[in-house]
Amino acid sequence: MIENLVSRRNFLRGTALATAGLVLAVQLPGNTRRASAAVGEQSKFIPNAFVKIDTDGIALIMPHTEVGQGIYTSSAMLMAEELEVDLDQVRVEAAPPDLKKYMDPILFDQATGGSTSTQSDWVRLREAGASARIMLVGAAAERWGVSADDCRVEKGIIRHDPSSRSLSYLDVAPDAATREAPKQVPLKDPSQFRLIGTRAKRLDTPAKVDGSLVYGIDTRLPGMAYATLAIAPVKGGRIASMNEAAARAVKGVRDVVRTEDSVAVIGEHMWAAKLGVDALELSWESGPNASVSTQAIVNDMHEASLKPGVVVRDDKGAAEAIRKAKTKLDAIYRSPFLSHSPLEPMNCTLHIKDDRAELWVGTQVPVRAQKAVAEATGLPPEKVTVNNQLMGGAFGRRLDIDTIEQAAKLLRNIRYPVKLVWTREQDLTHDFFRPYYYDRVSAGLDDAGRLVGRTHRVTGSSVMARWAPPAFVNGIDPDSLDCAAETPYDETSVFADYVRHEPEGLTTAWWRGVGATHNLFVIESFVDEMAYAIGQDPVDFRRKMLTRNPRALAVLELAAEKAGWKDKLPQGRGRGVNLQFAFNTYLAHILEIEVVPGKEVKLLRSVLAVDCGIVINPDTVRAQMEGGVLFGLGTAMFNEVTFTDGAVDQSNFDNYRILRINEAPKVEVYQVKSLEKPGGVGEAGTAAAAGALANAIFSATGKRIRSLPLSEAAV
Template identity: 55%
Template structure:
């Protein structure tokens, strides 16, 4: 049985690696493999995975990537188990400690889980060290038996020599293997010899999530621990003025009132005592410079900024001249709102500050940044901060932020007991770091035969990259995330110009949100492609096929989705099909959405997806990821919007920041394209695809074009 071990478990160091007295640890590294890695390589590149095999036979995979529901612990364990020739049930995944030198994701240049990069980074980054470990163990057995390694076989971690009848478990070979030099390399298995990769496997973490054994950050319990509930200034940039501390402490079970410059917390024996104390606190705030900020101000700022020329990300030919001479010209403005992450598990962090150091318990996608935040808040050196990472109840980019760890540590510094700081749902939504607001202008021309003659796309929005990873910005000032899937589309568009205007709105901090740049740009590009198909008088599938002659993988995904969805077959009245195709996160995806209109109400009837993600490691996980991503994206497309008034976020909980209900989710079919290509990303692909699929379906059903999210038929454009 696979278990979820204590995150304070194995911590490899150089001495234990060299002596091998307890375990054989194998590390392997790969060169930086992407533009993002080269640009963001502010920190050193280090081995990206570790394997520990104990003398008792325990096999531990030290996971750089955090498990937040995406199934990465299962996929990574499958990759390691495949090359190590052990069963998936023999592998125990464990959290890696914060260490950019040892555990940096080679595609991100630092220890982080995000960008749908985990399996892409692990494809060779885990298989290669596992193959080397297997070879080392087999060679150790062969030396002991004085036989050729090639004459030995392995099954479920047992090395056998058929001719002599000898066998030895991996655990019994650890000491021998650790005292010999590691092989410099080892061949990976041929695809025909795979036993795990490409098969559907049950999740290694499911049992403990069902029986309650899995521990999330919010589940942490420590001796003497107390609970703090916080309130932050409702307007970004404001400060705390005063509180009614006496009234708060009259609440039974309330113990202390803790203050920061822009936040206050009440400490209680339990959550309810802390909440009642906070309600009685009557905090007063200096709302600061953003007190009069409105949503109209923000939209107007983006609109004005979008009139600037911007920085050119891609220029081929003279699209302006091509459009000017076109038989038909189209222009459009698309807008996407701020979005909250609204994870099932709200922000939380437990911190214990002692004279000897700091201990932190939380779920984070960026362990080293979380550790550094705690160190800065408490004034302790980083090496005295011990971080215990946990399973995450939904990340979606929220746990790529680390400010909540610093806030919790700053409060915990004021007491001498372990303090769990919890964000209420209202605090979590209203003080989230939001997906940027985008304002895009597009123009294109069509010739007399309905072919695209030129294309321009100007993106206007804030830059997450500039704040989060400044080295990732290009020398010309372009944020590569802001133009991803706009700069390069699957299509042959002729003369093209894609540009970006950076505009930082006041009153909010913007951050990564599931799907990042593609979730914005795929909606805009695929919606405008649909507009052009309509203007050309062509079927949307046929129109796209004509633009994909140089992109066979995208075209194959498009054809498969259309076929499985029954594209072109009759539909009931007021019902339409919308289609989209994308190349994002290294994968190709096409989705058909069927939607029925009842007045201005949109009813989802069916979704059909065709995914080419290269080699699927765990096909069941692929389907689950696409399904989950589509539902997440449909939620945002129909309901997702964060707005501000008088500097305050207007949405507070799931009554005002609505989530797609179970009865609203349509049947979803996911069809996989058989492929031997290296794996692409999964976690964010479905989210990006959902927006244009449903918008194009609404147009097909109603004849109204929706260029602004969330979808509101009353504000749509006709024709």
């Protein structure tokens, strides 16, 4: 009999059945398949298997990947809540590539992105834990000859109080494995939650503190070599000439491999590989994109924006209402190309053999990563093992597998393990960039200052059409119009259309928030323009347009109260507000700044009020709001990617700078209690930054800036 569970590693050790194991395949209600028992076979799963119990304890087979957003802890809390175990009894194992078992039901891919992880796992991981618990308790009750209703579970111990008997989960694992999964899986009422809603410590913190946590770039294998590479500066360019002999002459260099547009040097260590690349004396043919420039791209965007797009929303009469309005506004907003530039540059480790391959990488899309290696090597996907590592940032960059494809093509004839690392310069200059957007907006207000009509035309690249073609329907990219066609406000006369325009010489990609991040800068800046045009306070103007949206009104009121919105500020200071409904989360952001003419914009105080539905872990919400808004503010102030003669002008953090610690404002996060389904928080803070900053600059200076980045134009 086990009375106490000390740790997840020691969970259930020492029982008479210590050699048994149970893998529970959790089915949706109504499925009657039996769980599969796996004695000593920890990798055996059946569809939708999220719970594993073995002699090492309890494991969550995690369908999403950890990118720093805390999902390993939050998702473990969901399962542990219904399984009736403590969080420290759960270990997390990355799910292998398996679209059938681990597809995100929102993204329709085995993918982590779009702030969907908690929303996707909210029901299925709780059902996983509950189904497992029901089967285990049923097995114990049957052994004792009692009703399961008379049993309870405490920290993984099944107890029958009338007879003072108890069994561990592992004790009954073999019996539970023979039982049918329950057809109905009742879940707890929120009032019964024991873990959900508590400030749980992250499971990965100790390993981060002591340095034992392994990211993709930390991979070390016996006999492993190191490689780095050079890539054609202009997309579509080719190698014209190189001095391969000079590279091979560098001490420690083992091999040189190439494709038409790239060359990698393999060395005994990273420095040898780097010196080998430097010795190549490369020259390049620029190819068809040699004349691409930022100005040419913007000119093309301007021309494209003059033509009608595909209609996304048409309430009929918006243009006529604006024409008849007392106050009319028109504006053009522009948002630049952006790089992801995560702290951990792109990298992967590959060991290709004649009949199989193994990949170590941090990726948001393990099935796509597996397929990329399979196609490059000619191996069937099932012969490619993917070891998904933790990631030192992604921001959407690791939703693409171009670097894995490139590595597999370069290394397909190498038969020893090689870790290929992109330098910071290669990572930035050969990124897949956040699209450039060109927005035309107009609005009309009546005699009473009410919004009577609004139009919005978005012109830009479609990431959706490239990354998920089935979601690009009738010429509409739903992400490009996110938060533009629909807003939290009382609007009954809106016309929104989309003009797809793909720039030459580059590839666009997801970037922390994408459509919402760009559109909220436009919408919330323009709402401020409306307020000032009729002499109304920006918060009061928004408040009057929220008669049918109590959750949006609540976060706006809370942020205004906590920020002291009505308090008078010294000259040179200003406050800006941003209100949004994005990723199924309501968020109000009020930013206070100081503009020092000719010098700088000082970020002083950032106040965020958030209603993301039921909160799994308040500390995670706070951390994501803090990190997201700082990421967004730094980007809005400083960042843009530009092109000259087809090549990217920026190369490292000296000319693509990030917000520094001494530049960061004080950030305050206030969470609204809610019983609504959870929304996403990983990108909401980033999306709330640019609009609040632009509006704060106008408040401080009277200067309306409609093109990002903002800092230089402000001073």
